[in-house]
Amino acid sequence: xxxxxxxxxxxxxxxxxxxxxxxxxxxxxxxxxxxxxxxxxxxxxxxxxxxxxxxxxxxxxxxxxxxxxxxxxxxxxxxxxxxxxxxxxxxxxxxxxxxxxxxxxxxxxxxxxxxxxxxxxxxxxxxxxxxxxxxxxxxxxxxxxxxxxxxxxxxxxxxxxxxxxxxxxxxxxxxxxxxxxxxxxxxxxxxxxxxxxxxxxxxxxxxxxxxxxxxxxxxxxxxxxxxxxxxxxxxxxxxxxxxxxxxxxxxxxxxxxxxxxxxxxxxxxxxxxxxxxxxxxxxxxxxxxxxxxxxxxxxxxxxxxxxxxxxxxxxxxxxxxxxxxxxxxxxxxxxxxxxxxxxxxxxxxxxxxxxxxxxxxxxxxxxxxxxxxxxxxxxxxxxxxxxxxxxxxxxxxxxxxxxxxxxxxxxxxxxxxxxxxxxxxxxxxxxxxxxxxxxxxxxxxxxxxxxxxxxxxxxxxxxxxxxxxxxxxxxxxxxxxxxxxxxxxxxxxxxxxxxxxxxx
RNA sequence: GGUCCGUUCGUCUAGGGGUUAGGACACAAGAUUUUCAUUCUUGUAACAGGGGUUCGAUUCCCCUACGGACUACCA
Numbered sequence: 080x081x082x083x084x085x086x087x088x089x090x091x092x093x094x095x096x097x098x099x100x101x102x103x104x105x106x107x108x109x110x111x112x113x114x115x116x117x118x119x120x121x122x123x124x125x126x127x128x129x130x131x132x133x134x135x136x137x138x139x140x141x142x143x144x145x146x147x148x149x150x151x152x153x154x155x156x157x158x159x160x161x162x163x164x165x166x167x168x169x170x171x172x173x174x175x176x177x178x179x180x181x182x183x184x185x186x187x188x189x190x191x192x193x194x195x196x197x198x199x200x201x202x203x204x205x206x207x208x209x210x211x212x213x214x215x216x217x218x219x220x221x222x223x224x225x226x227x228x229x230x231x232x233x234x235x236x237x238x239x240x241x242x243x244x245x246x247x248x249x250x251x252x253x254x255x256x257x258x259x260x261x262x263x264x265x266x267x268x269x270x271x272x273x274x275x276x277x278x279x280x281x282x283x284x285x286x287x288x289x290x291x292x293x294x295x296x297x298x299x300x301x302x303x304x305x306x307x308x309x310x311x312x313x314x315x316x317x318x319x320x321x322x323x324x325x326x327x328x329x330x331x332x333x334x335x336x337x338x339x340x341x342x343x344x345x346x347x348x349x350x351x352x353x354x355x356x357x358x359x360x361x362x363x364x365x366x367x368x369x370x371x372x373x374x375x376x377x378x379x380x381x382x383x384x385x386x387x388x389x390x391x392x393x394x395x396x397x398x399x400x401x402x403x404x405x406x407x408x409x410x411x412x413x414x415x416x417x418x419x420x421x422x423x424x425x426x427x428x429x430x431x432x433x434x435x436x437x438x439x440x441x442x443x444x445x446x447x448x449x450x451x452x453x454x455x456x457x458x459x460x461x462x463x464x465x466x467x468x469x470x471x472x473x474x475x476x477x478x479x480x481x482x483x484x485x486x487x488x489x490x491x492x493x494x495x496x497x498x499x500x501x502x503x504x505x506x507x508x509x510x511x512x513x514x515x516x517x518x519x520x521x522x523x524x525x526x527x528x529x530x531x532x533x534x535x536x537x538x539x540x541x542x543x544x545x546x547x548x549x550x551x552x553x554x555x556x557x558x559x560x561x562x563x564x565x566x567x568x569x570x571x572x573x574x575x576x577x578x579x580x581x582x583x
Numbered sequence: 584g585g586u587c588c589g590u591u592c593g594u595c596u597a598g599g600g601g602u603u604a605g606g607a608c609a610c611a612a613g614a615u616u617u618u619c620a621u622u623c624u625u626g627u628a629a630c631a632g633g634g635g636u637u638c639g640a641u642u643c644c645c646c647u648a649c650g651g652a653c654u655a656c657c658a
Binding site for chain 1: 607650657
C-alpha cells in the first residue's frame, strides 16, 4: 500500500510531558520528516477527570523548544480538525454502528457492582474479567430484551458501550519493531468503548481518529502493545482493515538504577530533569526541566534520539536535520533503555563546545548580571574561550571564571600551606616591581619579566607561578596565568599580588 | 496470578553461524602542563543459564531464569 505518511503524537493533557513522551514525539517527527510526511499533534483529552490546566500549552511549548513542532494539529490547524478529542464529537455514530453490526453492546453495570465482582473474585484467588465467559450473567443488552434496553436508555439510566470480543480467534499483528505478534481473543476482555459521560475511551477514539485523520503509521510507547489486538479488532469490526495504519511500539525508557519505568521521582532523587521544561503543578510543586537546567535543546534531541535508536555507525553527534535524513524504525531496538544522566551531560558538553565564545558570552551574561559583578563585555569571549572546554553547562562557567570578575577575598588554606612559604612573598614583591616597570602589559612582556626574575633569583617557574596563581584566584585553579593577567590588566594584577603579600 | 514484550561491558549500543565481539559514557592508569582542568595514549569490563540444530553458535529454535509492560467507564 502506497500512501502519504501521516503520523501523530497523541498525548493526554494530564500533566507535564514526560521525557519518554518527548522521545515518542521525536521519533514521530523524524519518521515524518524522513518520509516527507505530516506530523500531527492530537490532544487525547477524553478523560475530563484527569484534565490539568496548562498541560496542553506545556506540550506545545516543549515541542517548540526542541524544534520538533508538528506541521498539523492542535494549535497549528489542518483540514482534519478539531484536534482536541473532547471537541470532535464524532464517536457516537461509530459506537452505534458497532452495536448495529453486533460488535458491541450496551452495558448497565454500575462501577460499584463491577468492583464488587472484582473483590469477590480476588477472594477466591480469581480475576474477574468482563468477557465472553461472564457477559451473559451481567446487566447488558445481550441478556436484556430490546424493550428493557430501550426503556432503560429512555429513562436516562447510565450505560456504557462495550466491545463484544469474539470468543476464540487468533489475531495476527505486525509490529514494525517487533515483527509478528499473535494473540488469542479469548485472553481479551470486553473493553469499554464509550463511557457513560458521553465521551469515548481512548480505544475507540484513537482508532476512529486515526482513521478519519488518515494516519498511516502509529508510533507509540510499548505500554500500548497489550491493547493492539483490541485496536486491530476494532479496525476489522468497523470495516477499515484495508486502511489500518502500520504499528511500531517503541521500547520504554527505564530508570537509571534498578528497574522500572523512568518516573518523576527518579529525577528528584538523582537530581536530573525528567521533563523538558520546568513545570509547576496545580498544588505548587515544581519539577525541574531540561531548559531551566541549562541544556541545549539540540543536546536533548540528540540524547533522546540515541535512546532506543542507533545509526549503525560510530557517529554519536547528530543534528536534527541529519536525524531527519537517516532515521528509520527498523533501526529502533526492542529492549528498554536505562536513562543515563551522565551521558546527557556529555551530550550537552559536546554542543557547548560547538557554540562560539561570542554566543556563549551572550548566554552567560545574565548569570554575571545576577552575580552583580562588573565585567567588560568586550573581553568576555576571550575569557570564555579559555575555559569552555572545562564545562558541561553555561552556568558552570561561573566557577571557572569568577576570579576574572572579583578579586579573591580569602585564600584556600591548603594551597597557602603548600605554595606560600619561604621567600615566596619576597619573590612576589619583586615581581610587582618588575611589573610596575613594564610599559606594555601583554603575554610576552609578562613572560620576560617572569623569566628575568627567575634568573636573578635562581628560582623555579612552579614556585613562582603557583604563588601568583594563588594571588590571582585565591586557589589553585584557572587557565593560563599570563593571559589571565593580561585580561585583568596591569593595575588589577599588581593590586592582587600586593593584597596577597599583605594578607596571607 | 494471567497475557504480551524483552535480555551483548556498570550504562547506551554495533555486530552477526567461524570476529582479538567494535564504539561511546562512566571509571582507572600514564603522558603533557605553572595550578585545576582540557587534550592524548592505554587499561578494566559483556553475548543470563540449560538444551537442541550445525563441522561450528553470542548469532537460529526450544525451555528456564530474570526484567518490564498491560490487566479501569485512564491514557
